[in-house]
Amino acid sequence: MRTCIRNCRLISPGYELDNATIEMDGGVITRIYADGEMPEGTDDGYDASGRMAVPGFIDIHTHGASGYDFSEAGPEGIAEILKCKLKEGVTTVIPTTLTLPESALADALKRISVQMCKPEFVKIPGVHLEGPYLNKEWSGAQNPAYLRLPDISEVLRLDNLARVLTVTFAVELDGGMAFIGELLSRGIIPSCGHSGASYVQFSEARRRGLRKLTHFCNQMSKLNHREIGLVGGGLIDDGAMVEIICDRLHLSPDMVSMVFKFKPLESILLITDSVSASWMGDGTFKLAGLDVVLRNGEARLASNGALAGSSLKFNEALRNAHEISGIPLKSLIRTTSFNQALLLGLENVGKIEAGRRADIAILDKDFSVSQVFVDGIPKL
Numbered sequence: 001m002r003t004c005i006r007n008c009r010l011i012s013p014g015y016e017l018d019n020a021t022i023e024m025d026g027g028v029i030t031r032i033y034a035d036g037e038m039p040e041g042t043d044d045g046y047d048a049s050g051r052m053a054v055p056g057f058i059d060i061h062t063h064g065a066s067g068y069d070f071s072e073a074g075p076e077g078i079a080e081i082l083k084c085k086l087k088e089g090v091t092t093v094i095p096t097t098l099t100l101p102e103s104a105l106a107d108a109l110k111r112i113s114v115q116m117c118k119p120e121f122v123k124i125p126g127v128h129l130e131g132p133y134l135n136k137e138w139s140g141a142q143n144p145a146y147l148r149l150p151d152i153s154e155v156l157r158l159d160n161l162a163r164v165l166t167v168t169f170a171v172e173l174d175g176g177m178a179f180i181g182e183l184l185s186r187g188i189i190p191s192c193g194h195s196g197a198s199y200v201q202f203s204e205a206r207r208r209g210l211r212k213l214t215h216f217c218n219q220m221s222k223l224n225h226r227e228i229g230l231v232g233g234g235l236i237d238d239g240a241m242v243e244i245i246c247d248r249l250h251l252s253p254d255m256v257s258m259v260f261k262f263k264p265l266e267s268i269l270l271i272t273d274s275v276s277a278s279w280m281g282d283g284t285f286k287l288a289g290l291d292v293v294l295r296n297g298e299a300r301l302a303s304n305g306a307l308a309g310s311s312l313k314f315n316e317a318l319r320n321a322h323e324i325s326g327i328p329l330k331s332l333i334r335t336t337s338f339n340q341a342l343l344l345g346l347e348n349v350g351k352i353e354a355g356r357r358a359d360i361a362i363l364d365k366d367f368s369v370s371q372v373f374v375d376g377i378p379k380l
Helices: 075-087 102-117 152-159 176-185 199-208 229-236 253-262 314-325 329-335 338-344
Strands: 003-012 015-025 028-033 052-055 057-062 090-097 127-130 164-169 189-192 241-245 268-271 283-287 290-295 298-301 360-363 369-374
Touching (some): 003 329, 003 360, 090 102, 090 360, 090 369, 152 176, 164 176, 176 189, 229 253, 241 253, 253 314, 268 314, 314 329
Parallel strands (some): 003 052, 057 090
Antiparallel strands (some): 003 015, 015 028, 283 290
């Protein structure tokens, strides 16, 4: 049935329209109307009352929410995570696993695959393996007991259970450089993170096809005047895509400003890296068997105080990025979904234009989420 979102401030990569109407049919955007014009033959639709209509967010790095983690949650827990993501304006989720034994990862992917086959809330086109091929010295909140060297056979076994879209690993590990090509030949995006790689190693990895850096600046070799490391490499290489956790904690506002100053918008990916503590009050939670304490919005390991993912919500990430960078939303918005769609080869999402899927988030002026449409269906 043809329906519409009317009276919205439409913001999509490259353009913005006030008092716009978005016509939808069969889950697809069929036409955009400007200046209050209304399509004939549709129902009354949804009145956005001047709120922003933006492409539904794509969170490519999220571990969980509401007390549940994708690596451990059963069907009910996965559903709770996805409900929380909807409330953040997210319409596509890439569940992200932790460093665990292969048997535990396999069980997690089996459970996730059920929701992939029968999407009830948001779309899940595949998973992100964060580890287990990480540098122990840069493991952060990943459990060092389960770290191991890159193993394409293990990845392919997991890929048979649920589509693996991207793998985060440390390129400097034995076999790490060859692993890049092995992933690319299977259509899997290689990403470097939890790594102490030098700039020379980063450059070699880029030459071999490394696509992005996981949670940029966090748990990677730092910028130094004699060795610029992964942080320096990410800043000066325009083509290297970088994930950023824009919660004013993982990256200071000054660092966020620097990223937006030196990186093309086409190479920036907003993420949440949310963990089970997200959407919860202060307390103690688990992360791959490790105790995590949430206090005043900060999730840290109980053992040493290291940051352990975030409690960031995706709509808050966009608000923070806008306030810090001052970049117009019609330009900034591509960092929330369109860049992610291009990176992962997700078709017909990431923009609000005719012919694309009607995955749309409705935001208030303060960036709180009022409504979310997935394939044209209101979900809140």
